[in-house]
Amino acid sequence: xxxxxxxxxxxxxxxxxxxxxxxxxxxxxxxxxxxxxxxxxxxxxxxxxxxxxxxxxxxxxxxxxxxxxxxxxxxxxxxxxxxxxxxxxxxxxxxxxxxxxxxxxxxxxxxxxxxxxxxxxxxxxxxxxxx
Numbered sequence: 001x002x003x004x005x006x007x008x009x010x011x012x013x014x015x016x017x018x019x020x021x022x023x024x025x026x027x028x029x030x031x032x033x034x035x036x037x038x039x040x041x042x043x044x045x046x047x048x049x050x051x052x053x054x055x056x057x058x059x060x061x062x063x064x065x066x067x068x069x070x071x072x073x074x075x076x077x078x079x080x081x082x083x084x085x086x087x088x089x090x091x092x093x094x095x096x097x098x099x100x101x102x103x104x105x106x107x108x109x110x111x112x113x114x115x116x117x118x119x120x121x122x123x124x125x126x127x128x129x130x131x
Contacts, residue, residue, distance in 0.1 A: 002033055005031065005033065005038075005068060005071065006031060008064050008067070008068070009029060009031050009038060009064075012029065012040070012060055012061055012064060013027065013028075013029050015060045016029075016040070016057065016060055019056055023049065023052060023053050023056045023057075024042050024043060024044050024045065024049060024053050025043040025044065025045050025120075026042075026043050026120065026123060026124075026127075027040055027041070027042050027043075027057070028040070028041045028043075028119060028120070028123060029041070033071070036070060036071055036072055037071065037072050037073075037074060038064075038068070038071050038072070038073050038074070039074050039075075039076075040057070040061070040073070040074070040075045040076070041075075041076050041078065041119060041120070042057065042075060042076065042077045042078065043078055043079065043080065043120045044077060044078065044079045044088065045079070046079060047079050047086055047088050047106050047109060048106070050077050050088050050089065050105045050106040051102050051103075051105055051106070053077065054075075054077070054091075054096070054101065054102060054105055055102065057075060057096070058096055058097045058099075061073060061075075061096060061097065062096075062097045065093065065094075065096065065097055072092060072093055073092065073093060073096055074090065074091070074092050075090070075091045075092075075096050076089070076090045077089045077090075077091075077105065077106070078120070080114060080118075080120060080121075081111075082114075083113060083114050084111045084112065084113060084114055085111070085112050085113075085114045085115075085118060085120075086109055086110070086111050087108060087109070087110040087111075087112065088105070088106045088108065088109060089101070089105045089106060089107075089108055091105075
């Protein structure tokens with residue numbers, strides 16, 4: 001079962017990657033099966049993209065949320081502005097797919113100084129090195 005979940009997670013990330021540069025800058029993910037979690041982190045170009053990004057991501061993950069009954073899905077939406085990371089929202093389980101958060105997503109908008117080891121900055125560097 002773990003191998004199937006790992007393959008499914010790769011498919012989620014593949015589908016999400018097709019939206020890079022359109023719905024969001026990038027989506028990163030990690031299975032933490034020892035904790036029963038599948039985590040996704042979405043970097044938006046602008047916080048205002050959050051509702052549309054949630055709609056698109058919801059369509060991608062919905063079949064897997066139903067399929068993986070023992071795994072909790074979490075999604076964090078973030079943006080980077082200057083030297084700050086903006087925490088837009090964090091959703092779990094049904095919040096991702098039931099549409100209830102579409103109107104309120106992004107209401108938080110907490111800001112923190114951007115760490116030089118931030119996962120999104122690290123991925124940006126990796127992608128730039130590949131080009």
